[in-house]
Amino acid sequence: MEISLREVRAEDLDLFFEQMQDPEAARMAAFMPEGPADRARFDAHWARVLASGDVNRTVLADGAPVGHAAVYGPEEEREVTYWIGRDHWGRGVATAALRALLELVPERPLRARAAADNTGSLQVLEKCGFRVTGKDRGFAHARGKEIDEYVLTLGG
Numbered sequence: 001m002e003i004s005l006r007e008v009r010a011e012d013l014d015l016f017f018e019q020m021q022d023p024e025a026a027r028m029a030a031f032m033p034e035g036p037a038d039r040a041r042f043d044a045h046w047a048r049v050l051a052s053g054d055v056n057r058t059v060l061a062d063g064a065p066v067g068h069a070a071v072y073g074p075e076e077e078r079e080v081t082y083w084i085g086r087d088h089w090g091r092g093v094a095t096a097a098l099r100a101l102l103e104l105v106p107e108r109p110l111r112a113r114a115a116a117d118n119t120g121s122l123q124v125l126e127k128c129g130f131r132v133t134g135k136d137r138g139f140a141h142a143r144g145k146e147i148d149e150y151v152l153t154l155g156g
Helices: 012-020 023-029 039-051 093-104 119-127
Strands: 003-007 055-061 064-072 079-084 110-115 131-140 145-154
Touching: 003 093, 012 023, 012 039, 012 064, 012 079, 055 093, 064 093, 079 093, 093 119, 110 119, 110 131, 119 145
Parallel strands: 079 110
Antiparallel strands: 003 055, 055 064, 064 079, 110 145, 131 145
């Protein structure tokens, strides 16, 4: 399977919205915007994201959109994030997409956060060179409670 990244297009947003409605994927992501089923809120969020100047890309598997990846935040606190549709989990898509994103954005250090029990995402980040540098606790809207999360860093 060939994994690539391209600029986010308006037509990708329907897929991103649909993916956020998957309860298992949302539970694993944990730290999501409040009200993920509210399409108007989702569209407003993505309008801000796309106007931000941050690096946002659609992840393609064999040319078809399967998720998104981004580098965002202030220069001294840049973070990566990604979301891959659950039907592509366990197939190396997230790892390949994150590697492509890291090639696109060579600045370091970069940070990432993952729910402490999201072993899949932690493995992806570690395969791409991120190392656990801290632990935090925050409110996870997708779970309706506070949970532990790991903070990981690449470079720096």
